[in-house]
Amino acid sequence: MACAVIASVGPVTLHWAVLPSGERVAEPVQQLLAQCDETERARAGAYRRAADRYRFVLGATLVRRLGAARLGCPPARVRVRRDCPRCAGPHGPPRLADLPGLYLSVSHSGDLVVLASCPDRWVGVDVQQIPAALEPGVAALILSPGERRAGQDWDTAQLITVWCRKEAVLKCVGSGLMSPMTALTVTGPHEPARVVSGPAAPSPAGAGPVDWRAIELADLPQLPPGYRAAVATGPDRPARGERAR
Structure with a gap:
């Protein structure tokens, strides 16, 4: 697995992996799967396309190798949880x-x-790969009412920039794509990344509503051509799923 820490943004460390191109496989998928637990192997097996399966396995392996480096144990022995901060189901962000x-x-x-x-x-x-063009109507699923007038002049790469910013923010607060992007407003692609406003939504910690002004947002630098990415961080909080006291 081609993997390197390529950037830090504020308190965030970014770990990247690159899928092997063509038939070149840097590490057999089965070798990576051996580092995963039964739940991860089952999820990997549910993907029909080999590339999608490989992406998931690489992500799971990155998490395990980070844990192994911090804990001083083999990746397969790292205990990974995926509790949803909203419903406690096993489909949340890795912890x-x-x-x-x-x-x-x-x-x-x-x-x-x-x-x-x-x-x-x-x-x-x-992170999103910039497509040659977006399907008709996609912009209407991304842009809030306040963004639509300016968004008429944005090209595909600029719309993907806004998409990445919004998805990063929604993942940060624990709602992912359960909340529509159209309910969230961020700055335009020519401006520094920032949250402008968001919907009334409960905090993942259960301590009142999300304070959108406290979310820090940044575009990621040093990406390969044809990609956009963003990262969002929230304020100091209790652990996901724990109630504030």
């Missing part, structure tokens, strides 16, 4: 059971997989 103060977020698109890690703060990351 290291033995490092409860470290927050993680994974995203993948095209040939890239990224893991963001941040101590003591919620984190959300999103």
Whole structure:
């Protein structure tokens, strides 16, 4: 697995993996799967496309190797939890059971997989490969009413920039794509990344509504051509799923 820490943004460390191109396989999928637990192997097996399966496995392996480096144990022995902060189901962001103060977020698109890690703060990351064109109507699913007039002049890459910013923010607060992007307003692609406003939504910690002004948002630098990515961090909070006292 081609993997390197390529950037830090504020308190966030970014770990990247690149899918092997063509038939070149840097590490057999089965070797990576051996580092995963039964739940991860089952999820990997549910993907029909080999590339999608490989992306998921790379993301899971990045999480385990980070945990192994921190805990001094083999990746297969790292205990990973995926409790949803909203419903406690097993489909939430990854958490290291033995490092409860470290927050993680994974995203993948095209040939890239990224893991963001941040101590003591919620984190959300999103990477997107820029398509040749977006399907008609996609902009209406991304832009809030206040963004639509300016968005008429944005090209595909600029719309993807806004998409990444919004998805990173929604992942950071624990709602992912359960909340519509159209309810969230961020700055335009020519401006520094910032949350302008968001919907009334409960905090993942259960301590009142999300304070959108406290979310820090940044575009990620040093990406390969044809990609956009963003990372969002929240304020210091109790661990996901725990109630504030």
